[in-house]
Amino acid sequence: MGLNNIKIQKDFGKLKNWIGNKEVESKATQYMDLTTPYTGEVIGQVPMGTTADVAEAAKVAKAAFKVWSNTNIKERVQVMFKLKALMERDFEELKQLVSLENGKTLAEAHGDVAKAIEVLEFGCSIPNKVYAPMLEVSNGIYCQVIKEPVGVVASIVPFNFPIMCPMWTIPIALTVGNTMILKPSEQVPLGAIKLAKLLKEAGLPDGVLNVVHGGVDVVNAICDNTDIKALSFVGSTKVAKIVYGRAAMAGKRVLALGGAKNHLILMPDANPETAPSQIVDSAMGCAGQRCMAASVMVAVGNCDKHIEGMVAYAKSIKLGEKLGTVINKQSVERINNYITAAEKMGAKVLVDGRNQKPENSDIKGLEGGYWVGATLLDNVSPDMPAGCEEIFGPVLSIIRVNTIEEALKIENNNPYGNAASIFTTSGANAQYLFRNANAGMNGINVGVPVPREPFGFGGWNDSKFGNGDLTGDQGIDFWTQDRKITTKFIEPQVRNWMS
Ligand code: NAD
Numbered sequence: 001m002g003l004n005n006i007k008i009q010k011d012f013g014k015l016k017n018w019i020g021n022k023e024v025e026s027k028a029t030q031y032m033d034l035t036t037p038y039t040g041e042v043i044g045q046v047p048m049g050t051t052a053d054v055a056e057a058a059k060v061a062k063a064a065f066k067v068w069s070n071t072n073i074k075e076r077v078q079v080m081f082k083l084k085a086l087m088e089r090d091f092e093e094l095k096q097l098v099s100l101e102n103g104k105t106l107a108e109a110h111g112d113v114a115k116a117i118e119v120l121e122f123g124c125s126i127p128n129k130v131y132a133p134m135l136e137v138s139n140g141i142y143c144q145v146i147k148e149p150v151g152v153v154a155s156i157v158p159f160n161f162p163i164m165c166p167m168w169t170i171p172i173a174l175t176v177g178n179t180m181i182l183k184p185s186e187q188v189p190l191g192a193i194k195l196a197k198l199l200k201e202a203g204l205p206d207g208v209l210n211v212v213h214g215g216v217d218v219v220n221a222i223c224d225n226t227d228i229k230a231l232s233f234v235g236s237t238k239v240a241k242i243v244y245g246r247a248a249m250a251g252k253r254v255l256a257l258g259g260a261k262n263h264l265i266l267m268p269d270a271n272p273e274t275a276p277s278q279i280v281d282s283a284m285g286c287a288g289q290r291c292m293a294a295s296v297m298v299a300v301g302n303c304d305k306h307i308e309g310m311v312a313y314a315k316s317i318k319l320g321e322k323l324g325t326v327i328n329k330q331s332v333e334r335i336n337n338y339i340t341a342a343e344k345m346g347a348k349v350l351v352d353g354r355n356q357k358p359e360n361s362d363i364k365g366l367e368g369g370y371w372v373g374a375t376l377l378d379n380v381s382p383d384m385p386a387g388c389e390e391i392f393g394p395v396l397s398i399i400r401v402n403t404i405e406e407a408l409k410i411e412n413n414n415p416y417g418n419a420a421s422i423f424t425t426s427g428a429n430a431q432y433l434f435r436n437a438n439a440g441m442n443g444i445n446v447g448v449p450v451p452r453e454p455f456g457f458g459g460w461n462d463s464k465f466g467n468g469d470l471t472g473d474q475g476i477d478f479w480t481q482d483r484k485i486t487t488k489f490i491e492p493q494v495r496n497w498m499s
Helices: 051-069 073-089 091-102 106-124 164-175 190-201 216-224 237-249 275-288 304-316 329-344 404-413 427-436 472-478
Strands: 017-019 022-024 031-035 042-047 134-138 141-149 152-156 179-183 209-211 228-234 253-257 262-266 294-300 348-351 375-378 395-401 419-423 441-444 480-488
Touching: 017 051, 017 190, 051 141, 051 152, 051 179, 051 209, 051 216, 073 091, 073 106, 073 164, 073 190, 091 106, 091 190, 106 164, 152 164, 152 216, 164 179, 164 190, 164 228, 164 472, 179 216, 190 209, 216 228, 216 237, 228 237, 237 253, 262 275, 262 404, 275 294, 275 304, 275 395, 275 419, 294 404, 304 348, 304 375, 329 348, 329 375, 329 395, 395 404, 404 427, 419 427, 427 441, 472 480
Parallel strands: 152 179, 152 228, 179 209, 228 253, 262 294, 262 419, 294 395, 375 395, 419 441
Antiparallel strands: 017 022, 017 209, 031 042, 134 141, 141 480, 348 375
């Protein structure tokens, strides 16, 4: 692993928007340097787009909607089948792009692309799922429901999964007939451009998928644009709340997924051979930058043996090999500050990831990279910032309690609600968790309980604003509206109140 193993272009120049299936220069007056987190090296410039960029994309998407929504779904889905073949053809390049722009290890980047393809496979199955139910409700009178696209939609995504997060929405929203504006994170715009180019190659007509680069101004313009009828957002809770409110006020259908502080409960009866590494992997994988990462581990009773195993395993995780970088310099500082503050407040730093760099000297320029090593904090209390706030780094805070009831009380009190897991060999403990946890996605001996397709993805509480899940069947519901049709094909013999 490492930047030296990334064998792709490393200078992307001034990036352009993607509108009407071609590159279009942004109307931005400001550009942001795009860096690779491995070294801090500049690899391109991202336009900080404007309201005018969004208006241009929306106009093109609106015109494309007329044609695309009237294209039969069995024809639309062929583009998705071709996209799958193309993503598999270019799997290696996609992986390398993700690694380059996001700092994931190549193995983690593999996971990002593989999960994206899994959602795409679900998208390919949609024509077999959305056929219309019909019932003869009175003699000769039929009621029917048809799922129709909502129009021009938008998808705003975060930095942590450059391919998967866009692909949570693209295959579903487009297959059901919408046209889309995708707003990638300005920190990882390259994956989105590659996806747009692959979709063109797969035969997607002009204007069906458009990419507008930028930050706050583009997001605000998307929320306000009246041609855009529905919007999904994935990112931090702070911004999810803003976007949810602003877009809903503008009359849009909105689903906004936010941040998380996931609790994992360790029982003394958990398997001591497997639980320690699984728990540490949940917290440290993707450098802790997963909305499903374990962030707090509540150890119930005497779990010292397991915690010793966790310390040994965490110390064996080599930076630059099994652990990639975090996204930027500010993240390194934020994460280090959480560790230092917890230490000052009485937490014990069992494994310290501050000021670490990879030992692997073949990664040139790594001194400038955004590295934080695996960190384990013990004796954290729920009111310390490390015990209750989203750190979004490779840090696991251990809170010690005596009973499972106390553990669930701590979990219940946190405002988020993405994931909650338990490690135990007791069915009763497992059941206690999923009857009482205040989180939408639960794991029993699973550290990262992401539901795989066809199950939908979505948390509760401050981890999600809006109704339903983003993927799975509820994703289809979100990107469609039901048309209810009542038909009288023949004059009924018996007249009643419907005649
Ligand atoms: P972020 O909220 O900073 O950014 C997300 C998107 O919003 C980006 O496209 C960004 O350009 C835009 N944005 C940023 N600040 C904005 C503002 N003030 N107004 C309007 N738009 C703004 O999130 P991030 O740092 O890119 O991603 C990490 C966060 O995403 C974490 O909190 C993580 O938990 C969360 N996340 C959640 C899920 C989930 O499914 N719940 C999945 C992935 C990531």
